[in-house]
Amino acid sequence: MIWRSRLGWMLGCSFLAVAASGCSDAFNAGDLVYIEAPAMTQDLGPTQGNLKDKPRLREKVRAAMKELYGPDPQTIRVPKGMPLSNGGALLASHIEGGKDPGPHPILQVSATPGSAPAPQAGGYAIYRRNCLHCHGVSGAGDGPTAPFMYPTPRDFRPGKFKFTSTPSGRPPHRDDLRRTITYGLDGTSMPAFEPLLTPAEIEEVVDYVMFLSMRGQTELALIDEAATFEEGDAGEALDEETVQSLADSVFKMWRKSQSARLNPKVARTEPTRASILRGRDLFLASDCKDCHGRLAAGDGDSFIDQETFNKIVFGGNPSERARRAEELISRDSKKLWKDDWGNPLRPANLNKPMYKGGRRPIDLYWRIAKGINGAQMPGHYPSPFDDEKTWDIVNFVLALPYEPTLLTDAPQNAPAGTAVADARGR
Ligand code: HEC
Numbered sequence: 001m002i003w004r005s006r007l008g009w010m011l012g013c014s015f016l017a018v019a020a021s022g023c024s025d026a027f028n029a030g031d032l033v034y035i036e037a038p039a040m041t042q043d044l045g046p047t048q049g050n051l052k053d054k055p056r057l058r059e060k061v062r063a064a065m066k067e068l069y070g071p072d073p074q075t076i077r078v079p080k081g082m083p084l085s086n087g088g089a090l091l092a093s094h095i096e097g098g099k100d101p102g103p104h105p106i107l108q109v110s111a112t113p114g115s116a117p118a119p120q121a122g123g124y125a126i127y128r129r130n131c132l133h134c135h136g137v138s139g140a141g142d143g144p145t146a147p148f149m150y151p152t153p154r155d156f157r158p159g160k161f162k163f164t165s166t167p168s169g170r171p172p173h174r175d176d177l178r179r180t181i182t183y184g185l186d187g188t189s190m191p192a193f194e195p196l197l198t199p200a201e202i203e204e205v206v207d208y209v210m211f212l213s214m215r216g217q218t219e220l221a222l223i224d225e226a227a228t229f230e231e232g233d234a235g236e237a238l239d240e241e242t243v244q245s246l247a248d249s250v251f252k253m254w255r256k257s258q259s260a261r262l263n264p265k266v267a268r269t270e271p272t273r274a275s276i277l278r279g280r281d282l283f284l285a286s287d288c289k290d291c292h293g294r295l296a297a298g299d300g301d302s303f304i305d306q307e308t309f310n311k312i313v314f315g316g317n318p319s320e321r322a323r324r325a326e327e328l329i330s331r332d333s334k335k336l337w338k339d340d341w342g343n344p345l346r347p348a349n350l351n352k353p354m355y356k357g358g359r360r361p362i363d364l365y366w367r368i369a370k371g372i373n374g375a376q377m378p379g380h381y382p383s384p385f386d387d388e389k390t391w392d393i394v395n396f397v398l399a400l401p402y403e404p405t406l407l408t409d410a411p412q413n414a415p416a417g418t419a420v421a422d423a424r425g426r
């Protein structure tokens with residue numbers, strides 16, 4: 001298994017600082033990557049099966065990716081129109097092509113080509129030191145430590161992120177990525193980098209995550225397009241214009257998201273008793289309880305039970321979770337059990353004040369208003385909840401961990417004319 005040998009290398013070296021001096025002897029002098037560069041250009045991804053028996057078409061995809069994004073992780077090419085800060089200049093430490101690199105800058109990571117020490121600056125270098133061992137060379141969420149985690153690190157390539165402030169299903173705003181990287185995702189293995197990185201370094205690595213994500217989305221789009229051709233017609237597939245237009249549509253989605261934050265139009269309602277109780281009634285009258293459960297313990301009817309879930313996640317080799325799920329969950333079960341990346345999933349226990357996407361009222365507003373992408377939780381704005389109703393639920397959610405009787409003492413059937421009845425009526 002590939003990850004074993006990679007892990008062996010890493011454990012043999014200093015764990016995080018893979019480029020530390022004691023390790024470099026094991027590799028070619030000046031070779032700064034410990035995982036071979038071609039890993040970046042493999043046609044992996046959810047649709048890889050489409051090109052399984054089509055080597056010429058696979059080669060076409062590879063060639064197009066090389067042309068657009070550069071031949072290896074150290075030589076980054078930023079295609080025209082990619083929405084990154086300073087045209088992509090934060091990705092690497094050294095820009096080739098003079099002061100004005102034009103619309104297609106080629107960014108060279110090593111400070112002076114041919115010199116040995118590790119690159120110190122730029123999103124690529126920061127990613128490589130801090131993120132790669134979990135998120136992987138191409139951002140596929142397949143770094144050497146990834147298989148041991150639950151949930152596993154995000155695969156950036158489908159361009160889908162859970163904790164966003166943009167309309168449901170859209171790419172994140174860069175502020176969303178900055179928040180995740182700065183404060184981490186509570187209750188998961190995703191660390192907070194505030195103590196480790198300067199704000200400027202965080203901006204650099206935000207750009208690199210965006211780069212990997214747009215790159216991955218383009219790759220998947222190219223694979224899908226190539227798969228519509230027969231192997232014998234490979235010569236006609238993926239002409240320059242098609243490749244550019246597929247990449248452009250990815251850039252367009254990201255660009256749009258940068259001006260499409262869903263901010264509340266109404267300021268937060270004060271967390272008064274009345275507001276908290278209205279929020280509670282809305283929680284009980286809406287779909288929240290189907291997933292989170294009547295006592296919000298994360299045990300609603302929609303999801304598989306805790307015992308089955310534990311068997312899938314912890315009942316053996318982590319790489320066989322999907323197989324265990326197949327065995328344990330009957331085919332006709334309508335129960336939800338996994339997120340879009342294939343991780344087994346349960347709704348949050350809202351009696352615990354731990355929120356992956358942040359504990360500020362605005363973070364919870366975004367979670368409830370527009371849901372959690374890829375993780376089954378739907379958006380609720382503008383229907384069934386307008387801003388005022390959403391703030392009432394935020395106030396309820398924030399109060400619940402400190403006041404469990406809010407739900408244990410809640411009336412089973414809400415009297416007509418209350419918030420519950422209103423919500424049912426919609
Ligand atoms: C120890 C492993 C680990 C390291 C190191 C790590 N991550 Fe993560 N990261 C995770 C896990 C696990 C998740 C997914 C959590 C989930 O799905 O709930 C994640 C998720 C993310 C997400 C997705 C957030 C969303 O809204 O979906 C981003 C962005 C991210 N990480 C960026 C980074 C960056 C940038 C670095 C380095 C500066 C980094 N991570 C380092 C484990 C790690």
Ligand code: HEC
Pocket residue numbers: 162283286287288289290291292302345346347348350354355356357358364367368372375376377378380393397
């Ligand atoms: C279809 C199922 C579903 C519905 C409906 C649903 N949720 Fe969720 N919710 C989830 C799942 C699953 C998670 C955990 C996602 C994860 O851990 O990645 C979650 C997580 C959360 C979180 C934690 C967010 C964080 O940052 O960790 C909150 C708060 C929350 N839900 C509140 C609500 C409220 C309030 C409602 C009703 C307005 C609601 N949910 C409706 C499935 C659902």
